[in-house]
Amino acid sequence: MSKTIPEDLLVSIFKLKWSDFARSKEEQNMTYDFKKVLIVSENKELKQLINSKQKPKEIDKIRILKEEYEKLVVPLNLKEDNTVLRKLIKLDRRVESDFDGDSYLYLKQWGLSVWGLYYYKNENFGKAKSKLIECIALNEFLIGKGLKTAIFRIFEQNMNLSAIYIQEGRIKEGLRLKNHLLQYLSNGKSSKMLVSRMFKDNPLYHSHIYIREGCLYQLFRKMAAWPLDHRKDFYDDFFVFKLFFDKISMKEDTNDREIMKFWIYIKRNFYKGNYEKYKDAFTQFMNTTLSYKFDILKLSLISDILQMVESSEIGYENDFYTLTNTFISEKLIGINEFKSHFIRRMPPEAEISPTG
Numbered sequence: 001m002s003k004t005i006p007e008d009l010l011v012s013i014f015k016l017k018w019s020d021f022a023r024s025k026e027e028q029n030m031t032y033d034f035k036k037v038l039i040v041s042e043n044k045e046l047k048q049l050i051n052s053k054q055k056p057k058e059i060d061k062i063r064i065l066k067e068e069y070e071k072l073v074v075p076l077n078l079k080e081d082n083t084v085l086r087k088l089i090k091l092d093r094r095v096e097s098d099f100d101g102d103s104y105l106y107l108k109q110w111g112l113s114v115w116g117l118y119y120y121k122n123e124n125f126g127k128a129k130s131k132l133i134e135c136i137a138l139n140e141f142l143i144g145k146g147l148k149t150a151i152f153r154i155f156e157q158n159m160n161l162s163a164i165y166i167q168e169g170r171i172k173e174g175l176r177l178k179n180h181l182l183q184y185l186s187n188g189k190s191s192k193m194l195v196s197r198m199f200k201d202n203p204l205y206h207s208h209i210y211i212r213e214g215c216l217y218q219l220f221r222k223m224a225a226w227p228l229d230h231r232k233d234f235y236d237d238f239f240v241f242k243l244f245f246d247k248i249s250m251k252e253d254t255n256d257r258e259i260m261k262f263w264i265y266i267k268r269n270f271y272k273g274n275y276e277k278y279k280d281a282f283t284q285f286m287n288t289t290l291s292y293k294f295d296i297l298k299l300s301l302i303s304d305i306l307q308m309v310e311s312s313e314i315g316y317e318n319d320f321y322t323l324t325n326t327f328i329s330e331k332l333i334g335i336n337e338f339k340s341h342f343i344r345r346m347p348p349e350a351e352i353s354p355t356g
Contacts, residue, residue, distance in 0.1 A: 005308045009275045013305060014316075016283060018323055023331045024292040034214020041208060042149040049102050049147050062103055065094060069110045076117050088114060102145060109138040109153065116160060125164050132157045132164075136196050143198055148207045152215060154196045155181065159219075161195060175243040178223055185216035186250045186257075213254065217293070220260050225296045228303055237307070238271050259290060263297045270304055292334030299332070 075081035095107045112135035119128035136157050139150040165174030183189045188205040227240045252258045269278040309320045
C-alpha cells in the first residue's frame with residue numbers, strides 16, 4: 001500500500017474492544033438457498049416448454065442427461081479425470097440421437113457450457129469463448145419460448161467469459177464485466193459489455209426476483225473475496241475495488257442490500273483517506289451481527305488493516321496478528337469456508353486456529 005496511513009488511526013483501531021465485536025450467526029435467509037428455488041422454477045418452466053403431458057417421460061430423460069453433464073464439472077475443475085473428453089463426446093452423441101426440438105436445445109446448451117469449461121481448463125480460450133457464446137444464443141432462444149430462468153444460465157456464461165478475459169491478460173475488461181453483472185443484478189441496468197440482448201429486457205429482470213437476489217448476494221461475496229484469493233498475483237486492491245464496485249447504485253430494499261452498500265461505503269472512505277468516517281463505520285460494521293455468509297466482508301476489512309500495519313512503522317505487527325487471529329477464530333463461525341482466502345495473510349506464528 002503506497003499511501004501513508006496515520007499511525008494514530010492504527011493505534012485507535014488496535015485499542016477498539018475487539019472482544020466485544022459481534023459473533024456471526026448461523027441463521028441465513030431462504031434466499032441463500034436460491035439454487036434450490038432455481039431448480040424448482042426451471043423444472044416448472046421446462047415442463048411447460050416440453051409439454052410434459054404429451055411426453056411424460058421426457059422430463060426424466062432430460063434430467064438424467066443434464067446430471068451427467070454436471071458430473072463432469074468437478075473433475076474438469078480439478079483436472080482429475082483424463083476420460084472427461086471421451087465422456088463429453090459420448091453425452092453429446094446421446095443428445096443428438098435421442099432428443100429433438102426444445103428438449104434437444106435445452107440439453108445442447110448444457111453441453112456447450114461444459115465444453116466451454118473443458119477448453120478453458122486446457123487454455124484454449126478462443127474455443128472456450130465460442131462455446132459459451134453459442135450457449136448464450138441457445139438460451140436466448142429458450143427464453144423466447146418461455147424458459148425465463150435461462151437468463152441465469154446467460155448470467156453464468158458471462159461470469160465464465162469474465163474468467164477467460166482475465167486469463168487472457170485482459171484484466172481490466174474481465175473485472176469490469178463482473179461490475180456490469182453486479183449492476184444488472186442490483187438495479188436491472190444493462191450495458192453493451194454484457195453478452196446478450198436479454199439483459200435489456202426489464203420484465204425479465206423482475207420475473208424471478210427471489211433467484212435474482214440470491215445471485216446478487218453470491219456474486220457480491222465472490223467479488224469481495226476475489227482480491228484475497230488473488231493476492232499472490234499482485235493485483236492492487238484499490239485497482240480491483242474500483243473496477244468491481246465503481247458506480248454501483250443499489251436500492252436498499254432488503255437488509256442484505258443495506259449490508260452490502262454499507263460495506264462499499266466503508267471501503268470507499270478507506271481508499272479516499274476519510275479515516276474518521278472509515279473507523280466509525282468499520283466499528284459499526286464489526287459490531288453488527290451478520291449471517292456467517294457475510295464473514296468474507298469482515299475478513300476483507302481486516303485484510304485492509306493488516307496491510308496498513310505492514311506498510312507502517314508502528315512496530316507491533318504480531319500484536320495485530322494475534323488480535324485479528326483471535327477475532328477470526330472466536331467470532332467468524334464460517335471461517336472454514338474462507339480460510340484459504342485469508343490464511344496466507346498470516347505469518348506462521350499467527351495462523352488461524354481451527355474451529356469446530
